[in-house]
Amino acid sequence: xxxxxxxxxxxxxxxxxxxxxxxxxxxxxxxxxxxxxxxxxxxxxxxxxxxxxxxxxxxxxxxxxxxxxxxxxxxxxxxxxxxxxxxxxxxxxxxxxxxxxxxxxxxxxxxxxxxxxxxxxxxxxxxxxxxxxxxxxxxxxxxxxxxxxxxxxxxxxxxxxxxxxxxxxxxxxxxxxxxxxxxxxxxxxxxxxxxxxxxxxxxxxxxxxxxxxxxxxxxxxxxxxxxxxxxxxxxxxxxxxxxxxxxxxxxxxxxxxxxxxxxxxxxxxxxxxxxxxxxxxxxxxxxxxxxxxx
Amino acid sequence: xxxxxxxxxxxxxxxxxxxxxxxxxxxxxxxxxxxxxxxxxxxxxxxxxxxxxxxxxxxxxxxxxxxxxxxxxxxxxxxxxxxxxxxxxxxxxxxxxxxxxxxxxxxxxxxxxxxxxxxxxxxxxxxxxxxxxxxxxxxxxxxxxxxxxxxxxxxxxxxxxxxxxxxxxxxxxxxxxxxxxxxxxxxxxxxxxxxxxxxxxxxxxxxxxxxxxxxxxxxxxxxxxxxxxxxxxxxxxxxxxxxxxxxxxxxxxxxxxxxxxxxxxxxxxxxxxxxxxxxxxxxxxxxxxxxxxxxxxxxxxxxxxxxxxxxxxxxxxxxxxxxxxxxx
Numbered sequence: 001x002x003x004x005x006x007x008x009x010x011x012x013x014x015x016x017x018x019x020x021x022x023x024x025x026x027x028x029x030x031x032x033x034x035x036x037x038x039x040x041x042x043x044x045x046x047x048x049x050x051x052x053x054x055x056x057x058x059x060x061x062x063x064x065x066x067x068x069x070x071x072x073x074x075x076x077x078x079x080x081x082x083x084x085x086x087x088x089x090x091x092x093x094x095x096x097x098x099x100x101x102x103x104x105x106x107x108x109x110x111x112x113x114x115x116x117x118x119x120x121x122x123x124x125x126x127x128x129x130x131x132x133x134x135x136x137x138x139x140x141x142x143x144x145x146x147x148x149x150x151x152x153x154x155x156x157x158x159x160x161x162x163x164x165x166x167x168x169x170x171x172x173x174x175x176x177x178x179x180x181x182x183x184x185x186x187x188x189x190x191x192x193x194x195x196x197x198x199x200x201x202x203x204x205x206x207x208x209x210x211x212x213x214x215x216x217x218x219x220x221x222x223x224x225x226x227x228x229x230x231x232x233x234x235x236x237x238x239x240x241x242x243x244x245x246x247x248x249x250x251x252x253x254x255x256x257x258x259x260x261x262x263x264x265x266x267x268x269x270x271x272x273x274x275x276x277x278x279x280x281x282x283x284x285x286x287x288x289x290x291x292x293x294x
Numbered sequence: 295x296x297x298x299x300x301x302x303x304x305x306x307x308x309x310x311x312x313x314x315x316x317x318x319x320x321x322x323x324x325x326x327x328x329x330x331x332x333x334x335x336x337x338x339x340x341x342x343x344x345x346x347x348x349x350x351x352x353x354x355x356x357x358x359x360x361x362x363x364x365x366x367x368x369x370x371x372x373x374x375x376x377x378x379x380x381x382x383x384x385x386x387x388x389x390x391x392x393x394x395x396x397x398x399x400x401x402x403x404x405x406x407x408x409x410x411x412x413x414x415x416x417x418x419x420x421x422x423x424x425x426x427x428x429x430x431x432x433x434x435x436x437x438x439x440x441x442x443x444x445x446x447x448x449x450x451x452x453x454x455x456x457x458x459x460x461x462x463x464x465x466x467x468x469x470x471x472x473x474x475x476x477x478x479x480x481x482x483x484x485x486x487x488x489x490x491x492x493x494x495x496x497x498x499x500x501x502x503x504x505x506x507x508x509x510x511x512x513x514x515x516x517x518x519x520x521x522x523x524x525x526x527x528x529x530x531x532x533x534x535x536x537x538x539x540x541x542x543x544x545x546x547x548x549x550x551x552x553x554x555x556x557x558x559x560x561x562x563x564x565x566x567x568x569x570x571x572x573x574x575x576x577x578x579x580x581x582x583x584x585x586x587x588x589x590x591x592x593x594x595x596x597x598x599x600x601x602x603x604x605x606x607x608x609x610x611x612x613x614x615x616x617x618x619x620x621x622x
Contacts (some may be wrong), residue, residue: 048501109596116591283417
């Protein structure tokens with residue numbers, strides 16, 4: 001099996017793997033966006049910047065504190081998540097009673113500030129972050145070589161998505177969260193601290209973005225624009241999947257990554273636009289999104 | 295804030311149209327604006343003023359959607375930038391006269407708006423913003439790859455040509471009068487649209503779309519029409535800008551440009567007639583004086599965004615109007 005549909009197999013599988021990795025990031029980011037939106041009714045435009053902060057946090061922890069990748073995987077989401085909590089308490093919480101679009105504008109501004117500060121400090125050329133030694137090298141799968149780190153990213157992202165789903169669907173705090181998404185006033189009347197729940201939700205969504213950022217650090221170079229380029233595609237992913245369901249955004253994320261990878265093989269010119277084309281088709285056929293409720 | 299949900303400016307009762315749909319205060323403000331446009335080039339650098347006016351027209355076009363229909367388009371750079379490319383290409387490669395190439399830029403902007411708007415109006419609110427942003431990014435990627443845009447280089451040394459075959463636009467003052475004229479015409483056109491029966495329907499959609507539907511209006515048609523008009527005017531603004539500077543580049547189709555026009559309208563005051571002009575003036579002046587600070591400009595813009603949203607939602611013109619108890 002050297003060729004499939006006239007395409008060399010290593011090329012096909014290589015692009016499929018790349019697509020799967022992009023899909024993993026789409027899934028993690030759109031998941032965080034969906035959780036935040038469900039609870040706060042705010043589209044977190046700063047999500048890309050917070051993803052970038054995660055990557056930078058990993059780099060800084062290594063550079064200034066000598067803490068390796070595994071520490072970064074734990075600490076960076078906590079640090080950036082705490083930063084998110086501060087943002088929510090001091091600013092975003094003031095906008096809940098206003099038009100939802102103000103939340104979008106505010107977080108857009110926050111994203112600009114964060115990105116600008118990092119660009120001032122670290123330039124825009126990008127900083128290298130090494131793959132941890134335990135995860136370097138590649139496996140020979142027979143039909144292709146698979147870098148261990150890339151397999152790790154896909155696996156961890158999938159586990160993380162599953163874990164988020166479990167927390168939301170199967171735990172008590174998840175049930176509070178789902179109930180507040182349906183009717184926050186009623187949940188509050190039952191004596192549950194909804195504002196705190198909202199803060200925690202935002203923090204968790206931001207932490208998820210930062211976690212994705214740490215995963216991305218060794219793959220892409222760590223640079224201030226890494227998030228803003230991604231977030232617009234993630235918006236399209238969110239529109240395609242609809243924000244109604246957790247698993248929906250995960251499936252859509254991975255699926256679109258694969259579609260993008262395949263497009264790179266069969267029609268490279270369209271690879272940067274294919275997701276937007278899919279979005280247009282979905283909007284024409286199912287305006288609420290594949291998994292959305294109208 | 296007036297209605298807690300709305301993007302509308304404050305509404306004042308007991309005011310009557312004084313002249314062509316303008317209230318008395320608006321007439322005074324408009325005369326002031328014309329006077330500023332007339333004496334401006336004798337005190338300030340004309341190219342700076344032309345840039346300001348191009349962005350002011352762009353912001354007015356954007357404000358037509360957000361201020362009067364309640365639609366936040368986060369991808370208006372697509373129409374602005376594409377208008378610039380089309381004007382630049384037709385003026386340079388086909389040798390079209392400036393009036394035609396600008397109109398073509400506007401027409402292509404409107405056509406693009408028709409396609410994107412037709413798909414985007416299927417969703418509302420936040421989704422609408424995300425969809426328009428995503429499509430604008432698609433247009434950006436298209437412009438990166440397409441041959442006629444010149445990719446990373448853009449279209450350079452675009453000739454300004456002769457307006458109506460007589461007026462030599464390579465002289466800055468002539469180009470300035472054309473730019474100011476186009477701005478005033480665009481400004482009045484938007485004012486006319488807003489105060490027409492069509493505009494009333496648009497405002498009713500902004501306030502309560504289900505109710506407008508129940509009154510028998512096909513709200514989607516109205517929204518699409520407004521979107522096309524707005525995109526067309528943005529295209530004209532982009533075309534003008536490419537003639538003023540002689541270049542059309544990827545910067546003008548990038549998402550940061552969409553953010554900038556949102557910022558201008560927000561600073562000036564969403565849903566006010568004079569707000570976009572004032573907002574554009576503030577932001578362009580700021581960029582001009584802060585250019586040496588590099589990336590700090592982005593940070594400052596972000597801070598202004600945050601301040602406007604948190605504390606200053608009426609914008610400059612909205613605050614002044616509220617202070618004077620008039621609608622501007």
